[in-house]
Amino acid sequence: MPFLGRPDERHKMIEIELDGKKIDVLEGSMIMHAADKAGTYIPHFCYHKKLSIAASCRMCLVDVEKMPKPMPACATTVAPGMVVRTRSDKAVSAQKSVMEFLLINHPLDCPICDQGGECQLQDLAVGYGASSSRYQEEKRVVAVKDVGPLISMQEMSRCIQCTRCVRFGQEIAGVMELGMTHRGEHAEIETFVGQSVDSELSGNMIDICPVGALTSKPFRYSARTWELSRRKSISPHDSTGANLIVQVKNNSVMRVVPQENEAVNECWIADRDRFSYEALNSAERLTSPMLKQGGAWISVDWQTALDYVAKGMKEIRRDHGASSIGALVSPHSTLEELFLAGSLMNGLGSQNVDYRLRNAEFAAVEGIRYLGTSIASLSGLQRVLVVGSNLRKDHPLFAQRIRQAARAGCVVSTIATETPDWAMLVANTLISDAADWAQALADVAVAIGAEKGVAAPVQGNPGETAKAIARALLGGERKAVLLGNAAAHHARASSLLAVANWIAEQTGATVGYLGQSANTVGAQLAGALPGAGGMNAAQMLGGALKAVLLLNNEPEFDSAAGAAAAASLSKAEMVVTLSPFKANMAFSDVLLPIAPFTETSGTFVNAEGRVQSFHAVVKPLGETRPAWKVLRVLANLLEVPGFDFESSQEVLAKVCGLPAQGQTQLSDQVLGNATRAAIDLRPAVGSPVVAGIYALDGLLRRSTSLQLTADAKRSNAAQEVTA
Numbered sequence: 001m002p003f004l005g006r007p008d009e010r011h012k013m014i015e016i017e018l019d020g021k022k023i024d025v026l027e028g029s030m031i032m033h034a035a036d037k038a039g040t041y042i043p044h045f046c047y048h049k050k051l052s053i054a055a056s057c058r059m060c061l062v063d064v065e066k067m068p069k070p071m072p073a074c075a076t077t078v079a080p081g082m083v084v085r086t087r088s089d090k091a092v093s094a095q096k097s098v099m100e101f102l103l104i105n106h107p108l109d110c111p112i113c114d115q116g117g118e119c120q121l122q123d124l125a126v127g128y129g130a131s132s133s134r135y136q137e138e139k140r141v142v143a144v145k146d147v148g149p150l151i152s153m154q155e156m157s158r159c160i161q162c163t164r165c166v167r168f169g170q171e172i173a174g175v176m177e178l179g180m181t182h183r184g185e186h187a188e189i190e191t192f193v194g195q196s197v198d199s200e201l202s203g204n205m206i207d208i209c210p211v212g213a214l215t216s217k218p219f220r221y222s223a224r225t226w227e228l229s230r231r232k233s234i235s236p237h238d239s240t241g242a243n244l245i246v247q248v249k250n251n252s253v254m255r256v257v258p259q260e261n262e263a264v265n266e267c268w269i270a271d272r273d274r275f276s277y278e279a280l281n282s283a284e285r286l287t288s289p290m291l292k293q294g295g296a297w298i299s300v301d302w303q304t305a306l307d308y309v310a311k312g313m314k315e316i317r318r319d320h321g322a323s324s325i326g327a328l329v330s331p332h333s334t335l336e337e338l339f340l341a342g343s344l345m346n347g348l349g350s351q352n353v354d355y356r357l358r359n360a361e362f363a364a365v366e367g368i369r370y371l372g373t374s375i376a377s378l379s380g381l382q383r384v385l386v387v388g389s390n391l392r393k394d395h396p397l398f399a400q401r402i403r404q405a406a407r408a409g410c411v412v413s414t415i416a417t418e419t420p421d422w423a424m425l426v427a428n429t430l431i432s433d434a435a436d437w438a439q440a441l442a443d444v445a446v447a448i449g450a451e452k453g454v455a456a457p458v459q460g461n462p463g464e465t466a467k468a469i470a471r472a473l474l475g476g477e478r479k480a481v482l483l484g485n486a487a488a489h490h491a492r493a494s495s496l497l498a499v500a501n502w503i504a505e506q507t508g509a510t511v512g513y514l515g516q517s518a519n520t521v522g523a524q525l526a527g528a529l530p531g532a533g534g535m536n537a538a539q540m541l542g543g544a545l546k547a548v549l550l551l552n553n554e555p556e557f558d559s560a561a562g563a564a565a566a567a568s569l570s571k572a573e574m575v576v577t578l579s580p581f582k583a584n585m586a587f588s589d590v591l592l593p594i595a596p597f598t599e600t601s602g603t604f605v606n607a608e609g610r611v612q613s614f615h616a617v618v619k620p621l622g623e624t625r626p627a628w629k630v631l632r633v634l635a636n637l638l639e640v641p642g643f644d645f646e647s648s649q650e651v652l653a654k655v656c657g658l659p660a661q662g663q664t665q666l667s668d669q670v671l672g673n674a675t676r677a678a679i680d681l682r683p684a685v686g687s688p689v690v691a692g693i694y695a696l697d698g699l700l701r702r703s704t705s706l707q708l709t710a711d712a713k714r715s716n717a718a719q720e721v722t723a
Contacts, residue, residue, distance in 0.1 A: 016082040031062060031073040031084055042086050043095055043124050045102075045210045046162035047074040050267065051171060057102070057162050059124070061094040062086045070094035092128075099128040105140045105185065106211075107157050114152075115212030117225035121160065142188055147177075148196035149708035150203055150271060152217040159213040161187050165205040172268065173199040174392075174403050174423025189213070198710040199423075200396040200693060203274040207257060207267075218278055218705045219255045223247075231617040232259055234604050235273040236332050236597040237696055239515030240375065240397045241606025242269045246277070246598060246617045253277045253598055253618060263376050264610065270396040271709075272693065272700055277598070279702035280621075284581045286593040287622025297585065302623065306630075309590055310637035312574045316547040317348060324546035326352030326535060329528050330553040331517035332697045333627065334602025335611075336651040338519065338526035340631040340643070341551050347640030351534025352545065355523035357559035358516070358689045360491040362536040367672035368524040369488075369497075371607040372512020373480055381405040382476030383509070385444070385469060386414045387496060388437060389484020392422040393693040393711065395514050398607075399424075411472040415440050428472060430465045435683040438492040441499045442681055444469050448506050457502055458679055479509035485516045485691075489560070491684035494677035501675060511673055515607035517696070522605035525666070526655055543568035550577045551627065552594065554584055554698060560689040578627055581698050593624040596699060600626035601648045609666035613652065692716075 013024045018031075018038050025034040030053070035042045045057040055075035062073045065083035070091055073084075085091055103125065110116050142156040163180060166189065170176045177197045181188055191197060197205075206214050228247040235242040243259035256277050258269045289305035290297045300308075316324060325348055327341045342353045356362065378384075378401035391414075392399040403424040406412050413428035415437055420426055432440040442458035447470035449456035462470070473479060481500045490496060497511075504511035515521060523529075530536050535544055541561040548569060555565035569575050570587040577588040580596040594600075599620040603613045620626070628648050635643035645651050656670075691697075692715030694706040706712055 014078060014080045016078050016080070016084065018084045019086055025078055027078070029078050031064075031071070031076050031078060032060060034078055034084070035073060035086065040086055042073045043128060044074060045120060045160060046164060048164055048167075048208055051164060051167045051208075054163050054167065057160065058098045059095060059102070061091060061098060063088040063091040096128045096130070099125060100130060100133070102160050103129060103133065104135050105157070106160070107139060107155070109155070109158075113155070113158070113212040114215040114220055115209075119212060120210035140185055145190055146196075147191055148198065148202075148710070149705045150217055150275060151197055151206060152215045152220050153213070155215075156189065156213050158211045159189055160211055161189065162210055163189070164208045164210065165189060165214060168205055168208060169199065171407070172204070172400055172403070173201045174400075175199050177202075178205075196710060200271055200393060200711065201268060201400065203271045204258075204268050216255065218275055223249045223254050228254060231615070233597065233614045233617055234518070234612045235269065236518045236604065237272050237276065237700065238270070238395055238397075239371075239517060239520055239607035240265055240270075240395065241518065241604055241610060241612050242273050242397060243612075244269065244273060248618055251618050253280050263374070264606065265397050268397060268400065272396075272696070272703075272706060275705050276699045276703045278704050278706075279581075279699045280596060280598060282581075282702050282704075284702055285621055286579060286582050286591055287624060288593060289623065290591040292589050297591075302625070305590060305592060306634055306637055309574075309576050309592075309634060312589075313348070313547055313638060316573055320546045322349030323352065323533075325350045325549075326540045326545045326547075327354075327549040327551060328357060328537060328540055328553060328555065328559075329353060329355050329523070329551040330357070330558065330697070331355045331520045331523045333519060333523075333552045334597075334600065334648070335519060335522040335526050335605060335655060336602050336648045337551060337627040337631065338523050338528040339651060339655045340628055340635070341549065342526060342528050343642065344631055344635050344638070344640060345549075346531065347635060347642070348638060351531030352540060353528055353534065354530055354537040354540065355520075355528040357537050357541075357553060357555065358489045358691070359493070359537065360489055360560055360684070360686060360688060361493045362538065363494040363677055365524075365529055366675055366677075368521060368609075368666075368670060369513045369673055370521050370609050370671045371482075371515065372510040372673050373608070375401070375606070375608045375610075377478065378402055378480070379404045381410050381478050381480055383411050383472050383479040383507075384413070385473060385481045385503075385509075386412070387441060387481070387483050387500065388415065388434070388487030388490060388688065389482070389514055390420065390486075390690070391484065391514075392420075394485050394516075394690070396693075398514060411476070413469040413472055415444075428465055428468045430469060434486065434490070434687050435685070437487065437490060438495045438499065438679070438684070439681045440466070441496060441503070442679075444473075445499050445503050445506075448474065448503060452506060454506065458499060458681060473503065473507040473509060477508075479507055481509050481511045483511075483513045485514065486688040488513055488516065489688040489690065491686060491688070492680060494675060495679045495681065497673065497675050498677050498679045501673065513607070513673070516691075518604045518606070521607060521609055521666075521671075522603065522611075525605055525670070541565050541568055543571045545572055547574045548572050548576070550575065550579070550584060550588070552579060552698070554579075557695065557701065558691075558697070562689075578630060579698065580624065581702065583698060592630055593622065594627035594630055595620045595624050599624060600628070602626075602628070603648075603652055605666070609671045611656075611664040611666060613649075
């Protein structure tokens with residue numbers, strides 16, 4: 001494991017002097033760490049707080065007393081009584097000399113560089129660069145490279161060989177897709193024999209590149225950084241709840257970058273968080289309400305569309321009863337939207353509402369299922385068992401944290417249908433057909449019972465791998481059993497949870513669900529589940545309803561029913577789709593344009609139960625309206641009481657009495673993974689349905705660049721074979 005240059009809590013504090021100030025720092029720290037603590041900026045390029053130390057750029061040279069020459073702050077360990085000067089003539093002269101060398105071959109193309117205005121080299125050249133160069137020789141030129149649809153390497157002549165991108169791939173993404181070839185002035189950063197960069201975290205290389213060598217291919221030449229407004233938001237995709245900065249120009253989203261939050265996403269985001277914004281201005285956006293008349297779609301005003309829906313629902317309730325009406329809602333919708341959709345159904349007298357579109361089992365609701373621990377704690381695990389998850393693709397940022405734990409010695413085990421490619425060391429892989437996962441997990445439980453001399457609540461015949469997993473879980477201190485998307489959607493999901501709970505109890509581990517969507521936890525909190533006697537998602541998708549409300553989902557792609565959902569929903573008398581896109585047109589009767597996450601305020605609750613509210617970053621496109629407003633007006637037309645909300649914050653307060661802004665952690669009294677479900681180890685029927693990395697929701701499916709990636713192509717090809 002490369003040295004990360006970070007001391008731990010076992011080191012003692014020592015005192016040094018930095019620019020005349022006494023500072024206490026941990027023994028083993030570098031001068032750069034001491035400067036960070038003191039708030040003193042030392043110019044640098046290759047150093048990054050999350051990466052190992054390379055000391056290759058030499059820009060951070062400082063004057064250390066009793067040292068014969070300037071020393072690199074990023075790679076010089078502090079010592080008791082050390083005296084460091086970062087602004088002395090000796091230090092500044094050395095830094096200016098390094099800058100002169102860095103600029104020898106750097107092209108003078110700042111006016112057309114996409115990084116202009118946010119370039120570290122440009123900024124530091126103002127303070128440390130000379131007004132003219134002493135070098136008259138020709139500058140070197142590096143050949144253009146095509147590494148895929150997301151990252152542009154058109155101007156690698158700008159590269160200063162800091163190797164941040166190389167180290168990011170090795171240490172964070174887990175895949176060394178970029179490397180340095182040749183030496184001296186011939187050194188280049190490139191892929192291996194013309195391969196593409198396919199990591200699901202690759203976009204972070206753009207952020208950490210200190211010059212304009214790596215830039216965003218979709219954003220390229222779209223705007224200058226000083227033209228962009230920066231607004232905070234939350235990712236609407238997986239359950240991490242990554243914090244975002246959405247950059248806007250002329251009421252259009254131009255770029256998405258990370259908002260640092262050490263407890264959630266650190267300073268990284270997944271590529272799907274970064275590039276899905278392309279769908280926001282796609283040709284498939286629905287910008288006005290539409291009705292199907294005589295098989296043809298026509299655009300109408302909001303009043304006409306809502307009156308049509310209200311009249312149709314009233315007639316269906318009168319003729320068939322309230323139980324013939326139901327709502328299928330997406331766990332990518334906001335907490336407020338999910339609550340109002342459920343309240344609308346309940347107000348009409350129906351208990352038919354469900355967010356569990358991909359589930360195969362619909363057990364009685366016992367608690368709000370969640371991660372069982374904090375996201376930040378994943379980085380410090382010593383033992384982990386992951387059941388039914390393609391961790392790297394389902395949860396790229398969770399995988400990144402567990403990857404760091406594995407690099408520090410965590411023993412990673414999994415129960416899966418095939419050997420995982422998680423770009424980390426997986427010590428134990430118990431290969432089992434998905435139908436037999438409950439028995440495979442039971443075998444681990446039996447092995448744990450045998451090791452401890454206690455009776456397991458299940459029967460099993462553990463093999464060597466199951467025994468190795470058991471021994472791993474019985475060792476170490478910080479441990480977790482994590483159930484993935486496939487385990488949550490499994491026909492024996494409650495049995496898997498019950499066995500996992502017993503294992504966790506015996507080993508001192510936490511147990512929890514990784515969570516599929518941005519609001520899987522929020523949907524449970526909002527009560528987007530069937531009430532007494534209500535139909536679940538599978539029953540509603542089976543054609544049991546006369547009127548169906550589809551909130552922000554496309555059942556053909558977002559449900560376990562798949563293509564069969566279209567035929568079933570076509571039998572309904574009225575299907576109303578609330579979507580930002582022209583979706584479900586084959587079987588819908590009404591399309592109502594609702595705002596995506598960038599055009600509405602709302603709340604997502606991530607896997608750990610962190611409640612994160614956000615505001616709209618741009619105005620709604622065309623006649624688009626926030627879904628919570630549409631549901632409120634529809635409820636008023638249907639004469640459902642209690643729908644007098646004036647803001648999404650009022651809805652949030654109604655849901656759980658939480659504050660209208662900021663971030664709040666739900667308590668363990670609200671969340672829980674305990675279960676009283678009986679354990680059934682019989683083989684399950686059917687395979688769990690899990691979406692591909694770039695097919696999780698409508699935004700991702702309509703992002704042009706993401707659909708051109710190797711992951712998307714593999715996923716689409718696999719779906720075609722299955723079909």
